[in-house]
Amino acid sequence: MKQVTLTATTAFGLEAVVGRELAQLGYPEQQKADGRVNFHADLSAIPRCNLHLRVANRLLLKIGEFPAPDFDAYFDGIRDLPWEEWIPADARFPVTGSSQKSQLHSVPACQGMAKKAIAQRLERVYDRTLPETGILCPVHFDLRHDTCSLYLNTSGDGLHKRGYREQAGEAPLRETLAAALLQLSVWNRERPLIDPFCGSGTIAIEAALIARNRASGLLRGFASEKWPAIPAELWLQHRSEAIAGINHGDCEPILASDIDPRVLRTARDNAKRAGVDDIIHFQQQDVASLSTKRKYGCLVTNPPYGQRLNDVQQAQELWTTLARVTQDWSTWSQFILVGSREFERFYGRKATRRRKLYNGTLECTYYQFLGDKPPAMDRTEPRPVS
Structure with a gap:
């Protein structure tokens, strides 16, 4: 099964808690940084972690990382990544991101350039214009110290959205x-x-x-649940296992x-x-x-x-x-x-x-x-x- 690099994002101060959750799910080898826990796994980790992680904010799939001291390096680095392995020809791929202590500090400008670079790559590979009418494949970039990391957001909406809370109090706790x-x-x-x-x-x-x-994610869906690159039977398997594991x-x-x-x-x-x-x-x-x-x-x-x-x-x-x-x-x-x-x-x-x-x-x-x-x-x- 395909091996991938994943990042569980979290609120500051909760990295150790998410790390313990990941270890309990079978992923003890981790690298922790502020607000994130990185680990390597196979594709089955995407449904397993999205369904079971209770404290993480989102699960990101790493596509690549490269130096980005200027816009030329940033654009070329994004364009050269194998986006076609994950994003179908008709998919929607909105771009979000953040920048910390980098020369490229304008997030809106970086968003627009990332979108253009990915589109250029996909149009060349698929030999067609991109209608963006299909499934959702959210892209996220993270610029830190002039290094750019590119991800696909496998969760879609934040994992705090369990699916049970239609209403909240005046000051809801996530x-x-x-x-x-x-x-x-x-x-x-x-x-x-x-x-x-x-x-x-x-x-x-x-x-x-x-x-x-x-499992905290049983009542909701996830963006990557519809991605062709992740076999649908993996999602069915892990949902079935989660239901079978409920303790009554x-x-x-x-x-x-x-x-x-x-x-x-x-x-x-x-x-x-x-x-x-x-x-x-x-x-x-x-x-x-x-x-x-x-x-x-x-x-x-x-x-x-x-x-x-x-x-x-x-x-x-x-x-x-x-x-x-x-x-x-x-x-x-x-x-x-x-x-x-x-x-x-x-x-x-x-x-x-x-x-x-x-x-x-x-x-x-x-x-x-x-x-x-x-x-x-x-x-x-x-x-x-x-």
Whole structure:
């Protein structure tokens, strides 16, 4: 089977999490850089990774790399790559890209030139004009330090678009980040989970998908699913294997609450579309009423942190309330993502560890408060990724 070079892109700070996911999928040999994890594999990795990666943003197929100190080198380098191996004569191939610390810093200019270079190559190979009415083959260039890397985007839409969320709350947490928060915690399906600020339910739903071993991409399609260069039977095989791997057994409770009944309705609808509404208990509840008799669970949440002064003050009051109602939960571990460096002051305790993450473009801190370990903790229990 054809060997390829692939790149799983990710938010800054989550490279190790994506690396661990790839290793679990059978790709332990990796090269990590800021916002990306590179690896070599055969074609089967394209359906497998698109279906199963929970934290990566997209999966890119590398077409080539070359020095690009000026527009002539850039144009010639792109034109000389074997695009016809992947892009059919009638395919649509929009171009996106980025430039960092390179002489060619105008992304729009580079987009236009890349499009022209690829078209020139394909028109010569196919001996025809390009109608661009067929399947989608998105092209992406990455200019760094005057070196250009060219890719095809095998995912199409970002992998955070799972297919279950038609509506979101006012400040939605991306599905990929929610999955990362869970994987950076000590939670597993053998421990209860609580999200007291669940909003549209993303953390709880992602937890339920993990508990069920349900592939995150089962409800959606991918750009490369229609590419002739990737046998359709590969996609059918990996979709069938993903469905067969779903675990319908019992797991510890997943509890999601919010004070707003409107977002709870949205959360329930999202969970139903995701196929996990039967294992999430949604409840309308003020955080001041939060309680549990269970032990050794995990609280994973993204509470309000506000941008305007009044919102900030209200958020700080919520943090203080959460600290008060959980102060005796010594067996529980708490993992809280907040866009404030003052959180610990209002929470009244110091985190076991902190991690800088990004919710979109907003820099946040993931505060991790580790509770007591279960008396007979399984040696395989996950620990936070370092």
